[in-house]
Amino acid sequence: MKVELQGIHKRFGPVRANDGITLTVEGGTIHGLLGENGAGKTTLMKVLSGFLAPDAGRIVLDGEPVRFSSPAEAIARGVGMLHQDPLDFPSMPVLDNFLLGRPGGLLPDRREGRRQLRELGAQFGFDLDPDVPVAALTVGERQQLEILRLLSLGVRVLILDEPTTGISAPQKASLFATLRRLAAEGMTVLFVSHKLEEVRDLCHRVTVLRQGRVAGEVEMPAPAGDLVRLMFGQEVAGVRRGTVAPGPLVLKVEDLTLEDGRLCLEGVSAEVRAGEVVGLAGLEGSGQRPFLRACAGLLRPRQGEIWIAGERMTGQPYARFLAAGVAYLPAGRLEEGLIPGLTLTEHFVLASQGHGFFVDWAAARDRAQARIREFGIRGQPETPVEALSGGNQQRALLALLPPSLRLLLMEHPTRGLDVESSLWVWERLLERRRQGTAILFSSADLDEIFEYSDRIFVFCAGRLTRVLSTSETSVQEVGEWIAGRGEEAACPLEVER
């Protein structure tokens, strides 16, 4: 089935997740959709599979415009999606999950279902016991079940959203073989990923998304460097800052190993000095987030050591890290950092823990007013934080940080901000750096990393694979390391769990 997406727009509040995306996928091909997190891949696929209604734009299947009001409708028209986290019912047996969502009478025909499950499973070499609960299956097996379910419902367009996260190498090989075979039989496969190697191995054609738009389309095989450039943008010429003489050692980690959900970090050792800015480069989910959160004391490492300014901090509670002058700025502003329903004043009071039991609201309001002016937040002390725009929420988060810091850890400090707000954020950060704060930040934007960091840590598949000095490297080189250059052993395609 030929799939055409024409001018798809989808906004979430101020965020343009899809900003006029047009895409054509021929029947019987595997089409890759590549892009950083937040590039709009999942949103686009949710639109195609009926989970989200587009604000504007058309979906055309085999030349016929369609409009889905639910995923069930999309499946009825032959479009099925395998979600990043399987949408199944863990406590129910495999067979019941297989039978779910099937049109038909009040009573499911279990015997027929059992036969079909076994037959389809045998066709693809998936060995699933119909009677065990889904909770007992591995993620890979749950995917297999979901694929079989969608096939049994007569799906002709199969969407897979990051299907290789958390599955084993043999399961991945088996998945890829299945997808190739389905495509050869005429299935249209849309493969969403941010992993270059997989896209390179599997897809016939690749569309790269960046910030909600199509950055380019490439016929495979193509050099990894081309794809990286499309994902991260072009090198900005000549914006290099002079370096500040590095001060004493602020952060030292040794052999840091931990697991956070499906993300993991393996054997990371690094040192950062006062006044240094270090950019963490890498594809999303390569270990930057667990690294930052471990250094902030929000995640406990399974193995390895952390020192802050010479003091051993491994396994200490978050409060000790705060007291040691470490702060972390989360990426999810309204999820992890701000509290919807509370005003700006209330946030500032909360952030100053340990300043007496009673709150002097009049004084607190004055202090909030001062902070609001200082940080240029467009809001009043009484404004609830959810009423602020994204840029102003980011300013509020920065205003919540303690005035003097040893180490500032940030995830995507300027994601979703306009140029003016981004510049403003960095001005504040560089000011802190001049006061001797060491700054570590992750970013999906190589331009940003090159513009502001002294050194670059490249993460690949949960490891710190390369430390580069910004003045001695190029976007090209960093891109190659991000894509897992050379040393397959040092940077395997997938971290085994």
Next chain:
Amino acid sequence: MTGAWRKGAGALLTGLVPVVLALAFSTLTLLVMGASPLRAYGSMVFGAFGSTAKFTDTVMAWVPLALCAAGLLLTFTAGLWNIGIEGQIVVGAICTTWAARAWQEVLPRPVLLLALLLAGMAGGGLWGLLIGALKTYGKVHEIFVGLGLNFVAVATTNFLIFGPWRTPGRATMSGTALFERQAWLPTFPGQAVGPVELVLVAVSLAVVYALLRGTRWGLSLKAMGRNPTAAHWLGVPIHRYTLMAFAGCGLFGGLAGAVQTLGLFHRLIPAISSGYGYLAILVVMLSGYRAVGVAPVAFFFAAITKGSLQLPLELQLDSALGGVLQGVLVLFVLLFQGVRARRKRWAQGE
């Protein structure tokens, strides 16, 4: 101008509509049962306020309701469901009874009463702390812990009444032997209610109001209730606050248990909580999770509870009708909040 007017009218409407609907529903129920709604409501009003004795009965129901609701404001603010409030009342009553049996003949009266009230609070507080500990360290949802411990508390009461604390020569459902007179809370002359209870309610509500409104502690509870991740990020120790919220609520629950024991029954009886803990959950919901609303709403609920006792006497109707009215009222209020939130989302184009 029109916008503000419409907003005000909307708020009034959403406040009134659930009440009207709940009354309509109860009226319908009465009609179906073949009773005259007017007579039924009239007899409920009479049952709650018809005589000084009836009025003091209503007040005596209001006291534990308001005390429990004051405590529940803490756990609700922290985003926690303290279904275990019933157990906290019961354990408070048990501790008070234990202390009364031990001390009623030794201590002078003011000291004794203070000690007994504190014993109740300690019992309820520890029982609440247990829920908090099982939630934070045992990773069991607080609703299940609370429910389970409620049964344990009630079973313990029954065991004590029929076992160790049995009146020699008697084994009845009616409870332990009456306390000595000096362990009874003082009353206004000739009334069932006394000044201590009223002071306790006033102080409790004022304390909770001040805690939530004017302290860093209360603000931290509020933050944790709305977004635990962000509250943790801002430096609120979530586990410690969970424990404190449950223990704090337990103090008030235990106090309610002590008042039931010392001021109303003057002994430990099997149904010592009278279900006021569960009812207090509804009171807090109906008062919009605000301390200011708790006193009147609790009084309204106390009046319905006591007033409906008149129904079987006058109209041969079951007194459960009062419970129907309370339940339906809360349901309609919650329903309307849901509808309102949904319309707001639609208006924002989600």
